[in-house]
Amino acid sequence: MKATLGNKEGNKVEFTIEVPEVDFEKAIQRAYLKNRGHFNIPGFRKGKVPRKIIEMNYGVEIFYEDAINIVLPEAYNSAVEELELDPIEQPNVDIEELEKGKPVMIKIDVEVKPEVELGDYKGIEVEKVEYEVTEELVEEELKSVQEMNARVMDAGDREVKEGDLLTIDFEGFLDGEAFEGGKAEGHELEIGSNQFIPGFEEQLVGKNKDEELDIVVTFPEDYHEESLKGKEVNFKVTIHEIKEKELPELDDEFAKDVSEFDTIEEYKTSIREKLESEFSSKEKIENENNVIDAVVDSAKVDIPEAMIESQLESEMHEFDHNMRAQGIGIEQYFQMTGSSEADLKEQLRPTAEKRVRGDLVLEAIAEKEEIKVSEEDIDMKLDEIAESYKQEDKEKFIKDMKKRDLTFLDTAIINQKVIELLLENVKYK
Numbered sequence: 001m002k003a004t005l006g007n008k009e010g011n012k013v014e015f016t017i018e019v020p021e022v023d024f025e026k027a028i029q030r031a032y033l034k035n036r037g038h039f040n041i042p043g044f045r046k047g048k049v050p051r052k053i054i055e056m057n058y059g060v061e062i063f064y065e066d067a068i069n070i071v072l073p074e075a076y077n078s079a080v081e082e083l084e085l086d087p088i089e090q091p092n093v094d095i096e097e098l099e100k101g102k103p104v105m106i107k108i109d110v111e112v113k114p115e116v117e118l119g120d121y122k123g124i125e126v127e128k129v130e131y132e133v134t135e136e137l138v139e140e141e142l143k144s145v146q147e148m149n150a151r152v153m154d155a156g157d158r159e160v161k162e163g164d165l166l167t168i169d170f171e172g173f174l175d176g177e178a179f180e181g182g183k184a185e186g187h188e189l190e191i192g193s194n195q196f197i198p199g200f201e202e203q204l205v206g207k208n209k210d211e212e213l214d215i216v217v218t219f220p221e222d223y224h225e226e227s228l229k230g231k232e233v234n235f236k237v238t239i240h241e242i243k244e245k246e247l248p249e250l251d252d253e254f255a256k257d258v259s260e261f262d263t264i265e266e267y268k269t270s271i272r273e274k275l276e277s278e279f280s281s282k283e284k285i286e287n288e289n290n291v292i293d294a295v296v297d298s299a300k301v302d303i304p305e306a307m308i309e310s311q312l313e314s315e316m317h318e319f320d321h322n323m324r325a326q327g328i329g330i331e332q333y334f335q336m337t338g339s340s341e342a343d344l345k346e347q348l349r350p351t352a353e354k355r356v357r358g359d360l361v362l363e364a365i366a367e368k369e370e371i372k373v374s375e376e377d378i379d380m381k382l383d384e385i386a387e388s389y390k391q392e393d394k395e396k397f398i399k400d401m402k403k404r405d406l407t408f409l410d411t412a413i414i415n416q417k418v419i420e421l422l423l424e425n426v427k428y429k
Contacts, residue, residue: 001074002018003083005083006107010114011088011113013085014109016096016108017106018105019075019105021104027071028063028064030070034066039054072093076091076108088111088113088304091108093106095107111306114301117300118364119299119300120298121422122421122425123425124291124298124422124425125294126287126294126428126429127429129286131279133279138275142267142271146254149254152244153245154242156242159206160206160208163190165189165245166191167239167241168187168204168239169185169237170184170238171235172235173235173236179228182233198220199215203215204239207239209240211238214235215234219231224337224339226338291426292362295361301360303357303360308349316344359415365422369421371414371421373409373413378402381413
């Protein structure tokens with residue numbers, strides 16, 4: 001088999017494969033042996049008809065198509081390896097010359113992974129992200145725990161005020177007609193939660209239990225439902241219950257009730273330590289992402305549409321999985337948001353493009369820096385996975401995992417090594 005590189009325009013590559021006559025003859029014979037049982041010719045038992053007799057009756061080309069299908073995969077893979085190509089889609093195949101006694105000439109057109117022109121990636125400057133745990137943040141966290149442990153009590157006959165928990169019925173009307181999704185009964189609403197569109201909750205303040213009222217509000221211009229964007233609507237509302245929260249005292253007894261600590265000061269210290277740990281992780285992730293973004297922005301790469309489409313499919317599957325985890329099917333999501341699959345794809349497209357570009361740039365840096373994966377790297381990664389999944393018998397887990405295809409680990413390890421290289425050489429402003 002001989003491969004010859006032809007035209008190359010952008011990411012489109014054309015090459016020719018020459019399959020020797022002897023190799024094609026072997027493929028024809030394999031095709032004959034595979035298909036001879038399908039022929040019925042008088043004077044011969046089924047499956048015993050000689051190849052020459054079949055060719056005399058049906059033409060010498062009778063087995064050519066099957067022979068091409070037999071010889072092409074191996075010839076294509078050999079050509080791709082020989083020419084050092086990295087295809088990203090199924091090739092277009094054109095049989096240019098197929099004649100008995102001559103080599104078979106096959107022309108291939110295929111899109112390949114693009115070349116990346118790297119910019120500066122060592123010593124690149126970025127703003128450093130830092131988060132400070134203030135006393136105000138600690139108090140906010142403490143107040144959040146206080147809210148979660150509040151007692152809910154009937155407010156009696158007094159008027160609605162900020163922070164109250166209401167049970168209401170409501171129905172919305174646009175131009176005198178009830179609109180879809182604008183009605184509910186027994187709905188629970190906390191005043192001040194901003195659960196409804198602006199202006200709705202504020203108009204409930206000062207009202208009384210069992211009161212029926214009209215609330216006029218205007219939907220925002222960026223509202224997801226097209227028919228309601230910027231429209232003034234009327235809600236008929238009935239207040240059935242008014243409840244209030246009784247917050248516990250923030251003292252040592254509270255600390256004992258909600259934590260493992262004996263004093264409120266010890267509990268505050270633990271909150272501060274928790275926030276510091278969370279902020280440290282957040283800083284690390286954001287600084288890494290900022291460095292990667294800066295390096296990717298400095299590189300030049302023409303991303304093929306096929307790679308974007310492939311990543312888009314992955315993004316769609318991930319989005320669908322996340323929705324289902326929340327108990328919402330993708331079709332239900334489309335109904336709720338008044339959108340379609342095409343709208344979602346357009347929404348996810350920038351993320352898909354960014355991920356493809358980032359992967360290509362990190363891969364190009366790994367190749368330039370000759371970053372490889374060792375057996376020790378694999379063992380360490382598998383050990384991490386075993387720890388995260390709390391495997392009791394880690395040795396058995398690692399041994400079983402090594403029987404599988406671990407290519408996905410190679411990519412993850414190499415990317416992490418590249419990121420570590422970038423962070424070692426970054427200059428923070």
